[in-house]
Amino acid sequence: MAAIKTENLVKRFEEVAAVNDVSLEIPEGEVFGLLGPNGAGKTTLISMLSTLLTPTSGTAKVAGFDITAQSLEVRRNIGIVFQEPSVDDLLTGRENLYLHSMLYGLPRAEINPKIEKMLELVKLTDRAGSLVRTYSGGMRRRLEIARGLIHGPKILFLDEPTLGLDPASRKAVWGYIKELKDARNTTIILTTHYMEEADALADRIAIIDQGRIIELGTPEALKKKVGQDLVFLKGRINETAIKNLPFVSSVEEENGLYKIGIADPARNLQALLNAGGVIEEVEVRRVTLDDVFLKFSGRQIKDDAENNGIFERIAAVKTTRR
Amino acid sequence: MINFNAIYALLLREALIYFREKERIISILISPLLFLFVVGKGLAGSSPVPGYSYQQFIFPGIMVMVILFTSITYGLYIIWDKRLDFLKEVLAAPISRTTLFLGKALGGMLGALVETMLLLVIGAVFVLPLPFWKLLLSLAAAVPVSYMITNLGLTIGAKMKSMEGFGLVMSFLTWPLFFFSGALFDVATAAPYIRAVSLFDPVTYAVDLMRVIMFGYGVFPVWADLGAIAAFCLLTTAIGVSAFGKLQQEK
Numbered sequence: 001m002a003a004i005k006t007e008n009l010v011k012r013f014e015e016v017a018a019v020n021d022v023s024l025e026i027p028e029g030e031v032f033g034l035l036g037p038n039g040a041g042k043t044t045l046i047s048m049l050s051t052l053l054t055p056t057s058g059t060a061k062v063a064g065f066d067i068t069a070q071s072l073e074v075r076r077n078i079g080i081v082f083q084e085p086s087v088d089d090l091l092t093g094r095e096n097l098y099l100h101s102m103l104y105g106l107p108r109a110e111i112n113p114k115i116e117k118m119l120e121l122v123k124l125t126d127r128a129g130s131l132v133r134t135y136s137g138g139m140r141r142r143l144e145i146a147r148g149l150i151h152g153p154k155i156l157f158l159d160e161p162t163l164g165l166d167p168a169s170r171k172a173v174w175g176y177i178k179e180l181k182d183a184r185n186t187t188i189i190l191t192t193h194y195m196e197e198a199d200a201l202a203d204r205i206a207i208i209d210q211g212r213i214i215e216l217g218t219p220e221a222l223k224k225k226v227g228q229d230l231v232f233l234k235g236r237i238n239e240t241a242i243k244n245l246p247f248v249s250s251v252e253e254e255n256g257l258y259k260i261g262i263a264d265p266a267r268n269l270q271a272l273l274n275a276g277g278v279i280e281e282v283e284v285r286r287v288t289l290d291d292v293f294l295k296f297s298g299r300q301i302k303d304d305a306e307n308n309g310i311f312e313r314i315a316a317v318k319t320t321r322r
Numbered sequence: 323m324i325n326f327n328a329i330y331a332l333l334l335r336e337a338l339i340y341f342r343e344k345e346r347i348i349s350i351l352i353s354p355l356l357f358l359f360v361v362g363k364g365l366a367g368s369s370p371v372p373g374y375s376y377q378q379f380i381f382p383g384i385m386v387m388v389i390l391f392t393s394i395t396y397g398l399y400i401i402w403d404k405r406l407d408f409l410k411e412v413l414a415a416p417i418s419r420t421t422l423f424l425g426k427a428l429g430g431m432l433g434a435l436v437e438t439m440l441l442l443v444i445g446a447v448f449v450l451p452l453p454f455w456k457l458l459l460s461l462a463a464a465v466p467v468s469y470m471i472t473n474l475g476l477t478i479g480a481k482m483k484s485m486e487g488f489g490l491v492m493s494f495l496t497w498p499l500f501f502f503s504g505a506l507f508d509v510a511t512a513a514p515y516i517r518a519v520s521l522f523d524p525v526t527y528a529v530d531l532m533r534v535i536m537f538g539y540g541v542f543p544v545w546a547d548l549g550a551i552a553a554f555c556l557l558t559t560a561i562g563v564s565a566f567g568k569l570q571q572e573k
Contacts (some may be wrong), residue, residue: 050414052571076416086407090339102331103415147411 001064003028003155003187004049009058011044018044020211021058026189026204028154031181033202034191035289041211042191043083046157049189050080063154076104079153083160083191085140089133093124093143096132097150104151118146121176138165145173149180155187156180162197170197177201195289205289209297223287226295229265230285231272233258238277245275324424328417332425333432340433350392350437358384358449361506370508371539378450382532383505385460386525388441389434389468394496396430397475401485410571419566423476427562430472431465438464452536459535466551467528473558480565499525510541524554 004026011019019041026032034042047053049062051071060067063077087096094115101111119125122142132140145161158177162170178201180186192198198205199219207215207222215222228249237258243251247268250261262268265284273279340347362377362384369379403409412422442457452460478491502516503525509517520526527542527550534540540547 047571052410052413054570072416072418075414078414080414082407082410084407086410088335088339088408088411090342091335095335095338099331099335100411100415102334103328103412103417105325105327105416 001028002026002061003030004032004060004062004189006049006060007058009045009048009060010056011041011048011053012056017211019048019055022208022211022213024206024213024216026187028187029181029185030203031177031188031190031201033198033205034189034208035193035195035198035205035293036191036208037193040208042208043159044211045208046080046159046189046191050078050157051075077154078157079148079151079155080157081145081148081159081161083163085137085144087132087140087143087147089135089140090131092129092131093119093135093139094128096143097147100147101150106151114150118150121149122146123172138169141165142169142173145176149176152184153186155189158188158190160191160193162192162194174200195293199289207293207296215292215296219289222289222292226287226292228261228263229287231260231262231265231269232283232285233260233272233276233279233281235276235280236278238275241275241277242272245272248272323418323420325417325421328415328421329425329428332412332422333428336426336429337432340429340436347436347440350395351388351440353391354384354388354441355444357387357506358445362449370511371533371537374450374537379537380506381445381450382460382536383503383529385438385441385445385464385532386467386503386528387500387505388437389464389528390471390496390500390525392434392437393430393468393471394475394478394491396433397472397477398479398482398485398488398491400426400476400479401482401488404569405485409569413569413571419569420563423559423563423566426476427469427472427559430475431468434468434472435461435464438468450536456536460532463528463531463535466555467531470524470551470554470558473555473562477558477562477565480562480569499523502526503529504541505529508541524550527551527554 002025004024006022006024009019009022010017022045034045036042044053048055049060049067051067051074054068062074065073065077067074087093088099091099097115097118098111101114106114116125119128122145124139124142124146127135127139132143135143141161141164145158148156148158161177162173165173174197177188177190181188190198190201202219204216204218205222206213215225217225234257239251239253239258242248242258242260245268247263248260249263252259260272262272265286269284273282358377358381362380365376367376369376371379400409438461442460446452446457478495482491502520502523504512504520505525509520509526509530512520527547530540530542531544531547531551534544534547
């Protein structure tokens, strides 16, 4: 059974279609990446699948339940990590997890051991007794992640889980996501506008732009569609020998710099260097998902600076209310 | 349909927050205390109830005022929760909207009842000495009154999009509900247009009920007070559950 199946899902806000005719099928246990720039419709799609928004038209089933007719059953089977942390800043970290566990009907005896385990996982044990309003943006995010995982959902939605995190925390979050997939066979829907994140985590990636899915496939397949990886060589190069290698598709030379189109450079680089002659400099340029997005949408995904620190700003606003 | 564990969790959240913000507990009592000690003492008008001063006469009304202001303000606060995304967590939880509404309503009642208790103590010491059973009965009567008004606040809060509407609700709803209720005068002898409006004000019946409990004096029979309050409880539950059912993420 598919964990998620959508048919012609549409959400319009007045005249603008935030999600436009999306049909998807995501099998159980898959990490599915939704990749696109800000405003592409990723969050709207996730909001509909998690029953927080009703679709304008079309249908979807999550864990086998209809998102409009059986929303309660859908919610029982999912966990969500929101893009903007929704942890309660007037409660402590531990209280947030405790109340969440009760809302999700975890048995009383299991709650406290699970809370301690999750706090350990996101490294918040030391600060668990402090009010969330004293947390940094990154800490709020980690608490949010712990909360989304604590009830062991079958399907987990992660909306930009590492936005605004420092590199060490980001690596840690990637670690949890991989562990969830491997150890618990959790189906994970991940939105991101970081290419490397989709590349590192996702089994399949949908590229979404202006509410439509414009391309869908494994990271490898998408990269193949865009073109091949390149190796640049400098030195006294044996051009004929290179051209005869089976995995080389093109060789161009410009001012003594050879640009070589190559399949699977991770495996074939050694053979290329062995045959290449006397080599002074090597540079490998692999196709990235940035290239993929550029090719399919005609635009670049902006990793815009204004997004950095957004959680710090949200944290500041939330702390000053009341 | 109704998940009592979840209601307990929602109530626990409100209780934790409520007792953490002690300055709010005090600040919400300021206006009612001004009415009680400045207007009540300063006007020094005649009391419609023989044997009681004007200040003592308005005490039941001031008690209802505390419930009214605490409950409406609490209900409107969910606009903040909506705007700052705290409500998303509970909207995404596997609980029905009825459960969510009842949990929130109980949270509001808790706050209103704590404030009522404080005012009853202040009143019993400085204004109107009452036997203990009358204090208990007043507190019991405050339960359905705070429930219906919290429901009203939550319904408006669920419908409103921004906190800018807060002042409008206070000016166009809360204050009129208070003034027309006869909290500061006797509805029986008021001008006809005031009497006409007050009949449609649910707070009128709450004030009347409190006066019956404290003085044995009421304009309406007790069954009419209780009936009106019960009807308003049911009505506001229905519209509140319906408003919560329509709550969606706004962006």
